[in-house]
Amino acid sequence: MAESVVCFVIEKLVSLLISTEAKLSRDVRKEVGCIRDELESIRSFLKDADAKEAVEGEMDDSIKTWVRQVREAAYYIEDAIDEYLLCITRHHQDRGFLHKITWLVKKMKPQDEIASKVEAMKTLVSEIKARHERYGFNSSEQGQGRREMTVPWHDPRVASLFIEEAEVVGVESARDELINWLVEGASKHERREVISVLGMGGLGKTTLAKKVYDNQKVMAHFDCCAWITVSQSYHVEDLLRMMIRQFCKSRKEYIPEGTDQMDQESLIVKSREYLRQKRYVVVFDDVWKVDFWGAIEHALPDDNAGRIMITTRIKDVADFCKKSCFVHVHHLQPLPPNKAWELFCRKAFQFEPEGICPEELEELSLEIVRKCEGLPLAIVSVGGLLSTKDKILSGWQKLYSSLSSELESNPHLTSLTRILSFSYHHLPYYLKSCALYFGIFPSISCIRLIQLWIAEGFVKSKKGKTLEEVGEEYLTELIHRSLVQVSRVCIDGKARSCRVHDLLREVLLRKGMESSFCHMLSEHGSNFTPITRRLSIDSSPSDALVSIQQSHIRSVFTFNQEEWPESFLNTLNGNFKLLKVLDFEDVPINQLPKYVGDLYLLKYLSLRHTKVKFLPESIGNLQNLETLDLRHCLVYEIPAKINKLLKLRHFSAHYCDYSTNFSMTYERGVKIHDGIGCLQALQKLYHVEANHGGINLIKALGKLRQLRRLGLKNLKSEDGGDLCASIEKMNHLESLEVSTLSEDEVLDLQSLSTPPKFIRFLYLKGPLEQLPSWIPQLQQLVKLRIFWSRLRDSPLKALQNLPHLLELGFSYKAYDGVQLHFEGGFEKLRVLKLKDLKGLSSLIIDNGVMPDLQELQIGPSPQLKEVPSGIHHLRNLTTLRFVDMPKEFPRNMDPNDGQHYWVVEHIKYVLFSYKFGPRCGVFETHTLRDSSL
Template sequence: MKVLRLNEKLGLMFVSIRVRKNVEEKLEFVDSLQRNFVSFEKDYIEKKVYSYTALYDHLLGMMQVYENEELHDLVNRIRLKPFVTSIKCIDEIICTCEKLCNIIYGSNVEGEEVVVGFDEEVVTLLDQLTSSSIKSLQVISIAGMAGLGKTTLATKLYNHPLVEYFFDIRAWTCVSQVYQVKDLLLNIFSSFIHELTDEIYEMSDTQLGEKLYRLLKDRKYLVVLDDIWDSKAWNDLKMYFPDDKTGSRVLFTSRDIDIGSHVEAARPTHVLRFRNEVESWDLFRRKIFRTGICPFSLEALGRVIARKCEGLPLAIVIMSGLLKNNMSNEWWRQIAEQAKLFMVSNPSQYMDSLALSYNDLPPHLKPCFLFFGSFPEDYEVSVRKLIYLWIAQGFIHQSGSKILEYVAMDFLMALINRGLLMTSKTKADGRIKACRIHDLLRDFCLRKSLEENFSLLSYKYPLVSVAASSLYCVVTRDSGNIRVKRNKTSVDTPPRLTHSGLCYPYELSDIIKEGRPIHYESYKTVRVLDMENVPMSVFRSDVVHLSELRYLAIQAFNGSPPASISNLVNLQTLIILSKRNIVLPKTIWNMVSLRHLCIRSGENHIEEPKLVQVGDNDGSPNLLPNLQTLSQVSPQSCQDMSSRAPNLRKLGFCGSLISRLGDLEFPNVSSLQNLQKLKLLNTVPYPEATRSCNPVLFPENLRKLTLSNTGMDWEEMWTFSLLPNLEILKLKFHACTGELWETGDAEFPQLKVLKMHYLDIKYWVSSRDNFPRLQRLVVHRCSKLDSIPLDVGRILTLEVIVVRGCSTSAHNSAIEIQKEQENEGNSFLKVHAKPELEIQKE
């Protein structure tokens, strides 16, 4: 039987009900619909048709896996409630379907961007990209105004299976109006080289270009230059793209329709059109409803709103963000009456339409949204950093028992759900890692900020060398062991980042770099000093006079702060990058406002306080009651963390973590009941396989554990299965040693993500029962691993398997797992595999 998607099936059924005139026929149809709906939902979940007998058993299993009472109630509601034939009951079925999908998938749905109305363009461009008749290097361009879907179309082409098969190398970089050649080259490299080395970061523009030329030589490649504004960027880069008559292509996206003639493209520019009314409606309903079906009671209003978007996808996305969380007729009618969306090429003519979305924001979200005008175009903003900055600026306030960081995350998700922000990177567990704002919306932020006298930070690129940094510890192999050491590059190298990095305030970069004194009166109200991309020799002691600082990020050859750091009584976030191990003065324990203490490298020490004050009836405060993040610190500095920082949520130990008897050893953190993430990086290798510690040393709520260089015997891994809430386990850099990992009867009941990096494992014996809720498996650079256990592919919840840089047999086993699942009708599981030989060629 041919398997159709849920929205296709329901779409056909809802169309057919309209043409039925007989009441009895309608009643029979609706009754059939409510009886079969769950079958369609199951089909949507696993793209697989089941018999009704198997369906009931599977639904019970799904409810047990997700343990969601609302899911249970909704399923029974669909199965058991006798529906009557009416538009209202059909709408109820549609809305119930939406709720069911949202419960099951939550925010972890992986799906490509909706592409509507580009079918002909896709066929044409695919032919041009993969044509075997033209061997010479071809430049192909896609142009149109902002918001028409240029990047969306380019992404669809870039990820198309035919393109993946046709080209040996694919690379993507975003250009924008302001760019640096080095950043463009680094982004191209990062597209097909999984981990860039320090050597690459230290190269000059010319050296990088020459290396790129050699790597592309005699290879069939596709490079996408997204959002190119003029021909200058192409002129800066084209010398590094060889034309060896292999059928290579360069694809541009641009707002400039004449870009093709500027870069001497062999073919006319593909100018994107606005969507027609049918396409606009199709995109509109697919952006709002997971099933792609709009309730009958809202359809007429929805069509009016979609028509007023004048065929611009960006406008449709914004409107969908306004509507998707409010299904009342009154709200949709209000939007339909007020929306004056006439999107044309002049930005001043669509500001009013964007203002509609902005004006609908609650007051607490408006400054968070406008804040995105602080960053350059197309800049990917780290979610962690964004939240720290929002809090520093005073945009986030306490909400009930929620901590500020969780409130800020809710704000971010609200902006994303309204279509005002875009997710650009996700973490291993599917959570958002970085986000960005569309150029049109960024322009709106700048205009609205001027109108409302809203002060932006205006992040800019610092005027410093763009060489690479070695501030991070370098991990090397020595006689089979992992050693952590310092890289001894020059002082004037900024941090190791794909982008050269930004700084704020911009004018301070020269003052700090040159060692000139800071005029405090000019910056006495500054809350943010972000200089982690401006290298200096020592931690500038004069910054402690900026008494209003909430956020301070410093990069220094010697990053040890002075004792006077405690003068910054309002400081919430302190980030230090240093080439040397740093010593934090005992006065750090007096900084009661501190929330995040992030040290980016090395084995660092915190001096003992003179007195440990523990909260009691006399009202004495804890030393650091608000501290949530503490990273890269020596375990010897943290012997009594439960009394010094009782509310820690993220903790990273770096130092000697193995006892003389070969046991994993670190300070007891079991009393840190809020601790969710723990990193253990051992720096002193032990000559034999080590043993685990007693699980009671870990807090009960721990959900993420990372082990590095601990050299643990695989037989000891069962102890971590006793952590009841562990969701993410990362085994990196000689974390475990030995050829065989046999999971036996151990069960990791809550584990969702398992990552294995740079391990010497050869055989892995495991079953689906060991990881009943696993969603993502990542195996990277485990070159001796023979295969991925076949039974792992049968885990009901598994979504992704990534195998990179492993043996050919491990690569083939991952492909075999995917084939087996596809043969069983499960196309839900995605496998991304690249063998070691292909990685070595990169």
């Protein structure tokens, strides 16, 4: 983590050197450059120290002290830079016409301050470097003696190779699948193939691979075999020698003479010669590096049905092999609850009669198993620890409550902690801070997470890409490394929210607290250090805030708040002057303090789900603000000074009144009067009420060329032409949502002749009399919803060939015809919602239409009295929902009643509900049993 902090500071120093606002003097600029260079030289040792800690699990005390001092020095430098930038920003705020002379008098003060602090920085870094050289930390050889004197760490991955068959739980299906792939293969030709077992640490990849490798069917099928443990550090020559030795050993042959002296090229030639005309299988266990296959593939011939199995945590390792052979990726899943319970009982109650859980411990034991989330290593480790304890409820409860600290200190669990930590330690420095964020949040929206990373400065710019796109790449890499789990996905398969395993979160949270990355403020409390960068408040903060004075907090997060003392809001003023992130989501506050405008460095402000009604005029001072989240709060009118927020990238504001029925007015946006065209960095703007800004607002939108998402409400009929003209200028637009002021205002978008080609989500709400001719041109369209339209003709033929359309919805007067006939197309459609088709009496679905449809919702449709004809053709349909259907519509699910029995065997859920909208309630739900109703 120390390397990550130093790299972050180096990048800030570089930014300071090239900043046009900083205007450093020549001497100060030179000194800053020297500090940067010194930190660069220190960084290489920090990287080595982090790597040693990852492998050995421990760090020499003297090195640990030095690393802590480096980290604190880096934080001091970061503070000095941010305080200087804060001073500069304040001066810019005061540089009005009447303050120019005053500013000219004072303008040297920031230069004087930064000059003195730069001198202090240089002295501090020089002392740290001298200490580093004085104690010889840069000599990797001196560490060898210390390692020989320490007790070697027991790596549980070694034990995985020797687990008896009877002890293995829940791998039978995966084992049989992999054996079949090894023996039978996928190709019809005798070609080399790779089977990759992919999953997070502790999931049992090595155990599974070993059971497959040792299987008699596998051994009998191949002429020779080899098992190679690769891990994070290796030499290709050593792997090749080991592989040749094991091939020879499996055939009880002598190892070729001179193998130990051969170079890489000679070893590759020798391996190819040996494997000629032989069927071979080789397992490379625990592979971490993407380029591993490129180094090893030439030693394994491609023409004799060779099978290579790789176990890895990293998806890109498996994908890299695809460049030269067929790859089957097996995603190893956590144990299901019944198998997890079976494994836990085997371990925790192994010395009990019949290995059965005592009744008084069953509820707590089930909670412990749930905490392990199907991770075999966690279940075995925790179960093994509990097997040594007396079977007393109070003792078990105490251990469960202190599991976080036990992970670090208890010898039964330290191996589990280190296995989980490997994925973190192996991360490149720019992802380590991103990963530590998951210690703060149990689960988080991916969009919110990336915006927070950007506000923190974790995301580095890349030429030709937005910061948001780079942030998505970071998150994808963490997911592909099996460190982050996707908990929800969007309709197009993109990650919507994400999390980490509960026990891994405990590990990351502790690492974050040890490195002053974050402090968790809870009722139990813990020591708060002034250099802590982030504050996560998980309880009422009134008592603990006494200790937080003049801190260097950059971010504040809140969770589980039932009340919020005004004293904390007062604490923010002055004490948190370097704040960049202020996340008040779900906090029960009624107003935002006026002094929020003094937080000049603030980049992220969220009032989501608060009771705040007004923004102070001082909001205009936050000229570094990038994200303003007002969703589901009570703010309605936005101060005119918002037009000063030239760096604003994401502005989200809408409020839903769930006390009313679903209608044109149940959701509202905010009022913005003037100046929206100044905010040309905006990528997201929703929802704005167009009737308050009028034509000037509509035209000003054309200046927002970076918009990716736009939401407009309360449009009038005469706005259509100007809106189309503005939209045509938004070349990056991906999501568009527009709605009219009332059902009397016709939504006319026909004049949009060349729509943005990247639109993926389109929502049209209002009296649309004809389908805009440009919609069928949207080749990237994923989701289309048309509400309250007055379409007279079916739009199906116009839409059926959109290649990426996954969800389609019509509602409220969308179609007044008698019959709706799906005759063809919609090849990828997964969700279809047909709502309030008042005149519809017949729905026909031809065979072959919508082959991937999974969810179908119909109603209210008062004239539809028959089940859709051809519904049995929808072979992938799992959920069928009818909303407020007429009494005559068949509801009988009894298969013995032939009159109304219309069951389709593959449908899992049939739901009848009433009151379409926010107060919708299901009064009949029919779930299929054994694939039939």
